[in-house]
Amino acid sequence: MIRIRNARIINPFDGETLEDRDILIENGTIHDLVPSGGNDVPPPGDGDRIIDAAGKLVIPGMVCSHHHYYSGLARGIVADIGPTPDFPSILAELWWRMDRALDEEDIRLSSLICSMDAIRSGTTAVIDHHSSPNCITGSLDAIADGFITTGLRGASCYEVTDRNGPEGMERGIEENARFAQRTSAFAAAGDAGPALRSHVGGHAPFTIPDSALRRLGDLCRDSGSGFHCHVAEDRYDASHSHAVHRKDIIARLNEFGLLGEKSILVHGLYLEDHEIDLINESDTFLAHNPRSNMNNGVGYNGKLPRFRNLGLGTDGIGADMFEEFKFAAFKHRDAGGKWFPPDMMPMLGGGNEILRRLFGGSFGRVAPGFAADLAILDYPSPAPLDAGNFAGHLAFGLNSGSVDTVIINGKVVMEGRRFPFDEQAIYAEAARRAREVWKKIDGLRP
Numbered sequence: 001m002i003r004i005r006n007a008r009i010i011n012p013f014d015g016e017t018l019e020d021r022d023i024l025i026e027n028g029t030i031h032d033l034v035p036s037g038g039n040d041v042p043p044p045g046d047g048d049r050i051i052d053a054a055g056k057l058v059i060p061g062m063v064c065s066h067h068h069y070y071s072g073l074a075r076g077i078v079a080d081i082g083p084t085p086d087f088p089s090i091l092a093e094l095w096w097r098m099d100r101a102l103d104e105e106d107i108r109l110s111s112l113i114c115s116m117d118a119i120r121s122g123t124t125a126v127i128d129h130h131s132s133p134n135c136i137t138g139s140l141d142a143i144a145d146g147f148i149t150t151g152l153r154g155a156s157c158y159e160v161t162d163r164n165g166p167e168g169m170e171r172g173i174e175e176n177a178r179f180a181q182r183t184s185a186f187a188a189a190g191d192a193g194p195a196l197r198s199h200v201g202g203h204a205p206f207t208i209p210d211s212a213l214r215r216l217g218d219l220c221r222d223s224g225s226g227f228h229c230h231v232a233e234d235r236y237d238a239s240h241s242h243a244v245h246r247k248d249i250i251a252r253l254n255e256f257g258l259l260g261e262k263s264i265l266v267h268g269l270y271l272e273d274h275e276i277d278l279i280n281e282s283d284t285f286l287a288h289n290p291r292s293n294m295n296n297g298v299g300y301n302g303k304l305p306r307f308r309n310l311g312l313g314t315d316g317i318g319a320d321m322f323e324e325f326k327f328a329a330f331k332h333r334d335a336g337g338k339w340f341p342p343d344m345m346p347m348l349g350g351g352n353e354i355l356r357r358l359f360g361g362s363f364g365r366v367a368p369g370f371a372a373d374l375a376i377l378d379y380p381s382p383a384p385l386d387a388g389n390f391a392g393h394l395a396f397g398l399n400s401g402s403v404d405t406v407i408i409n410g411k412v413v414m415e416g417r418r419f420p421f422d423e424q425a426i427y428a429e430a431a432r433r434a435r436e437v438w439k440k441i442d443g444l445r446p
Helices: 087-101 102-119 137-152 166-194 210-223 235-245 251-255 273-281 291-294 323-333 340-357 388-395 421-443
Strands: 002-010 016-026 029-035 049-052 057-058 061-068 121-128 153-156 195-199 200-202 227-231 264-266 285-287 310-312 374-377 405-408 411-414
Touching: 002 388, 016 388, 016 421, 049 057, 061 102, 061 264, 061 285, 061 291, 061 310, 061 323, 061 340, 087 421, 102 121, 102 137, 102 405, 102 411, 102 421, 121 340, 121 405, 137 153, 137 166, 137 195, 153 340, 166 195, 166 200, 166 210, 200 210, 210 227, 210 251, 227 251, 235 251, 285 340, 310 323, 310 340, 323 340, 323 388, 340 388
Parallel strands: 002 049, 002 057, 061 121, 121 153, 153 195, 200 227, 227 264, 264 285, 285 310
Antiparallel strands: 002 016, 016 029, 057 374, 374 405, 405 411
């Protein structure tokens, strides 16, 4: 059992603040909350792990609803990148060369450092979306290694596309099917299996022909998985759908059974109102990625309030959800939106509903019966702080540097900002391999 003593608990998604509680964790779940020092506190048992949270905050861990672990070695990239005047050229000149440069060890190392960065930021679950055209078969196992080694919760999939020819498209479909089978075994193992699940991945509708969408829809039905795909990130995707397929993007996906409660569509900047209605009717999630949208210059999704199910992602720009929330809030206001930081908390918390649909169980609250996915924060607040004004502190004060200790699935994965393995050696190897990847990118022309 893990016993977190003397905790101040903030449940930011339901407005609850609890003072001076001991949190008892057993078998991956919060077993009980009892008053600190009270008569109801059971004596420590042999082997109990005690964490003193006096003076600290305990919150539910954050969820990154869309990430690209294959970008892990791209930070600060120095390579011969050609002109990128628009979004298609950004893809061709940078990301489609980056993913082609990766081998299995690069992928494994990227997953490891991205998982560590997530945990260090108080993110306890990541929904990944992978691509490595020159290393497809087994690539999701390499991604899984990073999750399993660090103890991070999450999901991954392979983004199927025709941009590297029919053989690569076929192997991508097969990799999704193989990994779905593997993660179904994880689910069957219960607490004994890794906290890792799968989606069926697609890059974006403009690089997926109908023949592949049909097979991806069949795979979703056969595996019980949802679809995870970029849609309408740029005007080009919507224009392509109309010009080539004579239909809206969402109507096309729906035709092949790719919408539903376990599916995640990403970005959605250029969707019509009736397409959003179809997303809502199908109970599909949309992942909003404000920093990525700003970085790629694709625009702002002013229709966010119309979506019923929203999650917050990073699109590969790390997994710091403190930072992503700030950008989401500030960009929304800058674009003339009517939401203030408290109005955006349901989007930040939406990732917990994604986890419920993937794993079953309950997420996103420090309460008995909920998953023990927690972050302990060291944040000496200069102003009153409780669950009611937590969003304001999140936007204007709290940051990932406040994260001291992280517990995922009832296991301490980082304590005192230290991991239980040699993290410096991992970062040193990542820096060495990043230089090699950048060199390979120079030789891979669009």
